[in-house]
Amino acid sequence: MELISSSKAFGGSQRVYRHDSTVCACPMTFAIFLPQQIEDGPVPVLWYLSGLTCSHQNVMDKGEYRAAAAANGVAIICPDTSPRGEGIPDEPDNWQFGSGAGFYLDATQEPYAKNYRMESYIRDELPALVSQHFPLDMGRQGIFGHSMGGHGAITLALKNPLRYTSVSAFAPITQPSTAGWSRPAFEKYLGPDETTWRPYDSTALIADGHRLKDLLVDQGTADGFLQEGLRPWLLELACVQAEIPLELTMRESYDHSYNFVSTFMAQHIGWHARRLLPD
Numbered sequence: 001m002e003l004i005s006s007s008k009a010f011g012g013s014q015r016v017y018r019h020d021s022t023v024c025a026c027p028m029t030f031a032i033f034l035p036q037q038i039e040d041g042p043v044p045v046l047w048y049l050s051g052l053t054c055s056h057q058n059v060m061d062k063g064e065y066r067a068a069a070a071a072n073g074v075a076i077i078c079p080d081t082s083p084r085g086e087g088i089p090d091e092p093d094n095w096q097f098g099s100g101a102g103f104y105l106d107a108t109q110e111p112y113a114k115n116y117r118m119e120s121y122i123r124d125e126l127p128a129l130v131s132q133h134f135p136l137d138m139g140r141q142g143i144f145g146h147s148m149g150g151h152g153a154i155t156l157a158l159k160n161p162l163r164y165t166s167v168s169a170f171a172p173i174t175q176p177s178t179a180g181w182s183r184p185a186f187e188k189y190l191g192p193d194e195t196t197w198r199p200y201d202s203t204a205l206i207a208d209g210h211r212l213k214d215l216l217v218d219q220g221t222a223d224g225f226l227q228e229g230l231r232p233w234l235l236e237l238a239c240v241q242a243e244i245p246l247e248l249t250m251r252e253s254y255d256h257s258y259n260f261v262s263t264f265m266a267q268h269i270g271w272h273a274r275r276l277l278p279d
């Protein structure tokens with residue numbers, strides 16, 4: 001691992017690392033906030049998955065997570081949203097596909113299958129790497145994210161309930177298999193057989209029997225992607241039918257930006273901390 005930057009913050013340390021990813025077959029960059037409490041022993045881990053067009057950097061600059069992470073003594077890891085760089089197949093003019101738009105899935109179609117393996121990267125490779133380098137308590141992990149990253153967090157938690165003790169999302173894409181901004185990407189990454197898309201769709205996973213202990217979702221009412229792309233009511237219906245306790249709050253007049261995410265960041269970190277650090 002190569003240290004790109006390190007900066008003291010709230011008594012802890014905000015760092016950025018680059019490493020050669022075997023899974024994505026390219027260098028990958030991630031941000032990690034280590035709270036001061038790590039000096040006294042392993043701390044819980046909270047994974048933050050970002051949305052379309054983002055890298056590790058957006059939430060680091062605009063997510064305002066460090067004060068709450070420091071107060072609660074949790075590490076926050078912010079991975080990139082896709083493989084990227086020279087030689088990685090991409091559609092540079094398309095912000096809903098390729099670089100910045102990995103959708104947290106393992107592509108099966110050429111020419112994407114070699115590099116676009118974000119599910120395996122987030123679930124397997126990156127946890128193994130960070131647990132080698134930092135005293136993290138990998139028995140206490142939570143996951144959250146924004147938009148495409150909310151979709152990633154909920155689907156990963158549904159499929160790995162023993163791994164992720166807690167899960168929450170800001171404005172998640174709830175049913176990517178039918179949303180206009182994700183369908184074309186799913187077809188290119190996974191092929192035309194839509195049954196192969198179900199493991200990457202929260203509502204389909206719930207319909208197929210996957211469960212969560214509970215789930216926190218915040219959604220802005222002035223979010224321009226609400227009606228076509230996000231549609232929290234689909235997740236709400238799936239959770240009601242499956243008896244999954246969903247705490248969904250519609251936040252009046254908030255949009256899709258990091259002004260919304262950062263407003264509710266401390267509440268989400270508190271939700272995770274109560275589940276990862278019980279009294």
Ligand SMILES: N[C@@H](CCC(=O)N[C@@H](CS)C(=O)NCC(=O)O)C(=O)O
Nearest residue numbers: 051052053054058095147148257258
């Ligand atoms: N580029 C898109 C917007 C994409 C967008 O809103 N991305 C969200 C996640 S889905 C984001 O976090 N963008 C980065 C940022 O605000 O820093 C557009 O022009 O409509």
